[in-house]
Structures are given as structure tokens and as C-alpha cells.
Amino acid sequence: MPPRLGQHFLTNPAPVRIALEALAVERGDTVIEIGPGNGALTFPLREAARRAGANLTLIERDNNLATELRARLCDSEVKVIEGDAVLKLPELLAHERNRVKIVGNIPFYITGKLLRILSEAPRPPERTVLMVQKEVAQRIVARPPKFNLLAAAVQFWAEPKIIAVIPSRDFKPPPKVESALLLLEGRANIPGDKERYEHALRMAFRQPRKTLLNNLLSGTGKPRGEIERILHALKIPPQSRPQDLSVEDIMHIAGEL
Numbered sequence: 064m065p066p067r068l069g070q071h072f073l074t075n076p077a078p079v080r081i082a083l084e085a086l087a088v089e090r091g092d093t094v095i096e097i098g099p100g101n102g103a104l105t106f107p108l109r110e111a112a113r114r115a116g117a118n119l120t121l122i123e124r125d126n127n128l129a130t131e132l133r134a135r136l137c138d139s140e141v142k143v144i145e146g147d148a149v150l151k152l153p154e155l156l157a158h159e160r161n162r163v164k165i166v167g168n169i170p171f172y173i174t175g176k177l178l179r180i181l182s183e184a185p186r187p188p189e190r191t192v193l194m195v196q197k198e199v200a201q202r203i204v205a206r207p208p209k210f211n212l213l214a215a216a217v218q219f220w221a222e223p224k225i226i227a228v229i230p231s232r233d234f235k236p237p238p239k240v241e242s243a244l245l246l247l248e249g250r251a252n253i254p255g256d257k258e259r260y261e262h263a264l265r266m267a268f269r270q271p272r273k274t275l276l277n278n279l280l281s282g283t284g285k286p287r288g289e290i291e292r293i294l295h296a297l298k299i300p301p302q303s304r305p306q307d308l309s310v311e312d313i314m315h316i317a318g319e320l
Contacts, residue, residue, distance in 0.1 A: 070125075070170055071242075073103045073194070075233035078244055082192045083111055085226050085246045086166050092117035093159055097148045097167030097177070097193075099123050099132060104168065109141055118161065122148045149176050156184040168194040171238070178203075178217055181247070187220045191247040200225050200243035210306045212268045218310050219260055221247040255314045263317035268305045275308070276301035283320055293319045 073079065082104065088094055088111045099105040099121045112119040120142045123129040129145040136143065144151055148169075156163065165188045169177060174195050181187055195203075204223045205214040217223055227244040231237040266282030267275060279290050294301045297315045299308070 070098060070100055071168070071234035071236060071238045072100050073168055073229075073233060074235050075229070076103075076107075078194070078227055078229050078233065079104050079107055081227045082166055082194075082244055083107060085192050085244070086111075086164050086190055088112055088115045088117050088164065089162075090116040091161055093120065093161040093163050094118065095120045095122065095152070095155060095163065095165045097122050097152070097165065098169050100125075100128060100168065102132060102135065104166065105132065105136075105141075108166065109136070109139060112141075113139075118142075120144060120155065122146065122151050122155075124148070149173055149180065152177070152180050153183070156180070156186075156188075163188040165191040166193070171196045171199070174199055175213075178213075182216065182220050187249040187253075188247075189249050191221070191245075191249070192226075193245050193247070194229070194242050195245050196238075197228060197241040197243040200245045203245060207309050208304075208307050210308055211271070212264070212305075215264050215268070215308070215310060215313060216261075217247065219255075219257070219264075220253055221249050223247050255317065259317040260314055263313050263320055266320070267308060267313060267316065271305050273304075274302050275299065275305060278305065279316075279320070285320075 094108065094112055094117050096105060096108060105121060109119055121132060122144045123132060124147050126145060129143055133143050181191060202211055202213050203217050204225055205211055224246045225243050226246050229242040229244065231241060266279055269278040269282050276290060280287060291301050299312055
């Protein structure tokens with residue numbers, strides 16, 4: 064695969080077993096694998112989907128790999144889509160009526176874009192298992208007092224959990240950093256209005272090193288006294304930092320602003 068596509072192929076079968084167990088494929092599921100590459104995950108996943116009575120779709124950007132996968136899967140009902148997952152996935156999610164589960168050993172550079180796509184889906188996937196950079200996974204699962212913009216954005220619609228750490232030696236070619244398997248369990252009931260939440264989130268994290276009070280003052284243009292009254296009513300210290308907030312805190316701020 065051309066280096067620009069940033070794929071590292073998994074050579075250890077252990078993470079595959081962990082990913083499949085976490086994905087929990089069931090009858091009626093539509094399972095989408097992003098970046099199947101040489102099929103290390105694809106073929107065990109095909110068997111799991113076949114046994115459960117689930118549908119399986121693959122999105123592969125590399126033309127040669129997509130052609131090879133079609134040839135190897137010619138006797139099955141697996142659908143192979145050639146193209147960029149960042150462009151193909153939104154349309155798939157917009158039209159899918161079944162319960163969706165997503166899995167993939169994704170190029171690190173598309174992680175942020177992919178998470179944004181999942182958050183904007185009409186119905187976020189019930190379960191998503193992604194191989195991502197370990198440092199990014201740690202940021203996504205962070206809690207107060209180490210909360211951050213990425214964690215707050217993801218945790219609004221999903222409950223994240225690191226289910227395995229994978230050393231560089233388990234890939235070919237080996238990446239320069241460790242990887243992690245990240246499980247995202249979609250919330251059955253997303254708690255609040257997404258647009259208002261994101262607006263409050265941007266204001267709260269406007270400058271992460273500043274106090275929440277100062278960020279909200281510059282973000283809303285409201286008088287200092289009014290912001291202080293709102294925060295006191297919510298039992299949030301005005302001098303706290305964005306990293307001290309929780310998803311619930313941000314939701315409450317969104318409701319007041």
C-alpha cells in the first residue's frame with residue numbers, strides 16, 4: 064500500500080479476537096469494516112457475521128487491495144466498497160436502517176475526521192471498535208480533572224473504553240507509537256441537544272488554560288455577574304478550568320446559555 068495511506072497491517076491474531084468479542088455481532092446487524100487491508104480482521108469477521116446472520120460491508124481505499132479482497136470473497140455476500148471511508152461512510156450511515164457496528168484498523172491521520180462522522184450520524188453506531196494511536200485513545204477516555212475537548216465531544220454520544228494496548232511489533236510495518244483498541248458504546252439516549260452542547264463545549268474550551276468564567280465571558284458576551292450566578296446555581300466553581308468539567312456539567316451550562 065502506498066505510504067501516504069498510512070496503513071499498518073496487523074500480524075498478531077490476539078487483538079482480532081478481542082475486537083470481535085467487543086463488537087458482539089448479532090443477527091440483523093450491519094457491520095462495516097474500515098480499512099480491511101490484507102484481511103487480518105476481515106475473514107474472522109466474515110465468519111462471525113455469517114454465524115450471527117449479520118451483513119458485512121468493507122470500505123477499502125487502496126485499489127489493489129480492494130480488487131484482491133473481492134477475489135478472495137467472491138463466494139460470499141460481503142460487500143466491498145472501494146474509496147475513502149471519510150467520504151463513503153456518511154452516506155452509508157445516513158441510509159442504514161439496521162443496527163450498525165463499525166470496526167477498523169484505521170490510519171491514524173483519519174481518526175479525528177472519522178469520530179466526527181460518527182458523531183454526526185442520524186443514529187450513531189451501537190458499537191465501534193477502532194485501532195487508534197494509544198495517546199489518542201487515552202485522551203478520548205479521559206475524565207475530570209483531565210477532561211479535554213476530544214473526550215467531551217466523543218463522550219456526549221458514546222461511552223469509550225480502552226480494551227487492549229497493542230505494541231508496535233504487532234504491525235507490519237511497525238508504527239513509531241503504540242496502538243490501542245478503543246471501544247465506543249453508543250448511548251441509547253443522547254442526553255440533550257447536540258447543537259447546544261457543542262456550542263457550550265466550544266465556549267468552555269475556548270482557551271483551555273483559562274478559567275471557565277473567563278472563557279464564558281469572552282464566548283457569550285454576557286455580564287460577569289450573570290455568568291457567575293449561572294455557575295453558582297449549577298454548583299460549578301467559576302474559577303475551575305475546562306479540564307475539571309464533565310459531560311453533565313457542559314450539558315447544564317448549555318441549558319442555561
